[in-house]
Amino acid sequence: MRRGLIAILVVLVGWFVFKDLIYTSFIGRSDTIPPAPDFFYDDVWLERPSEDTDGGWVTPWGVDLFVVAPPSFHPAPAGLVAADAPDIHDSFKSFLSETGLQHSDLSLYAPSFRSPSPALTGKPRIEAINTSKTDIQDGFTRYLTVDNRDRGVVILIAPGAEEFVPAVVAALPSDDIFRERFGGIIVPASSAIESLDESVGACSNAFEACVLKVELGSEPSRKRWILPSLPHPKRTFIAGDSFIPALESRAAVLSEWLDANAVKPAEPFDSWAADEVVDVAPIRRPNQDEDISGDRGN
Numbered sequence: 001m002r003r004g005l006i007a008i009l010v011v012l013v014g015w016f017v018f019k020d021l022i023y024t025s026f027i028g029r030s031d032t033i034p035p036a037p038d039f040f041y042d043d044v045w046l047e048r049p050s051e052d053t054d055g056g057w058v059t060p061w062g063v064d065l066f067v068v069a070p071p072s073f074h075p076a077p078a079g080l081v082a083a084d085a086p087d088i089h090d091s092f093k094s095f096l097s098e099t100g101l102q103h104s105d106l107s108l109y110a111p112s113f114r115s116p117s118p119a120l121t122g123k124p125r126i127e128a129i130n131t132s133k134t135d136i137q138d139g140f141t142r143y144l145t146v147d148n149r150d151r152g153v154v155i156l157i158a159p160g161a162e163e164f165v166p167a168v169v170a171a172l173p174s175d176d177i178f179r180e181r182f183g184g185i186i187v188p189a190s191s192a193i194e195s196l197d198e199s200v201g202a203c204s205n206a207f208e209a210c211v212l213k214v215e216l217g218s219e220p221s222r223k224r225w226i227l228p229s230l231p232h233p234k235r236t237f238i239a240g241d242s243f244i245p246a247l248e249s250r251a252a253v254l255s256e257w258l259d260a261n262a263v264k265p266a267e268p269f270d271s272w273a274a275d276e277v278v279d280v281a282p283i284r285r286p287n288q289d290e291d292i293s294g295d296r297g298n
Contacts, residue, residue: 056150111139215240
């Protein structure tokens with residue numbers, strides 16, 4: 001009886017000590033390098049409005065929320081997860097659902113990226129994070145040049161995405177026109193990011209601080225103590241009651257300040273030309289009443 005109890009105890013201790021290592025070895029690794037995302041296509045955006053938003057030339061001045069998403073936490077072989085893989089999209093859906101962002105009226109933009117697998121550790125993970133940074137930076141640049149339409153923009157860093165902050169900060173334009181429309185960066189209250197104010201630089205005069213901490217965080221699943229898990233396991237996102245109001249307030253204050261203080265940009269020609277109806281005078285042959293303006297090749 002006593003020997004049986006000792007054997008069971010040994011098995012249990014061995015399970016808790018080696019379960020994660022065994023599971024990680026079972027998952028394996030992948031040396032495949034997925035192609036860089038082409039942000040022209042919707043499947044490499046975790047979130048993007050389905051229709052063009054009103055540009056900054058419209059009142060009230062629109063404001064976007066650009067979200068830097070967390071890496072994928074779904075089990076996958078050690079390596080890079082493709083930007084269009086369902087895993088990273090599912091991880092982001094969990095973030096939206098658990099924080100309440102999916103029910104907000106904010107215009108959200110979130111580029112996908114080649115994500116490190118939760119099984120990666122050490123130098124391979126650092127290299128994968130650098131690849132993610134490049135993709136996120138490219139996504140932000142694409143947003144600014146194509147999707148922004150002279151709107152205000154506030155950046156939200158999701159829990160777990162703190163490692164990607166330098167890539168976004170490096171891509172921030174330095175010109176006064178952008179900085180006037182820039183509502184700063186919002187980070188989780190639990191974030192350990194230090195000296196971010198200095199690296200972010202100036203933002204709109206609507207705010208005293210360009211970095212805002214909000215009631216947002218994450219915690220590992222409680223089942224990880226019993227079930228096997230990877231080195232970077234699934235986390236549950238937690239948002240306080242003030243989280244969504246803080247985002248909406250930031251966007252509203254920026255919009256009101258821009259309408260009251262900033263010079264409205266001119267509406268681009270291509271935003272209205274397609275809706276204009278141009279009357280064309282009829283074309284007739286000499287001494288004939290027939291309109292031939294629609295004829296081709298005659």
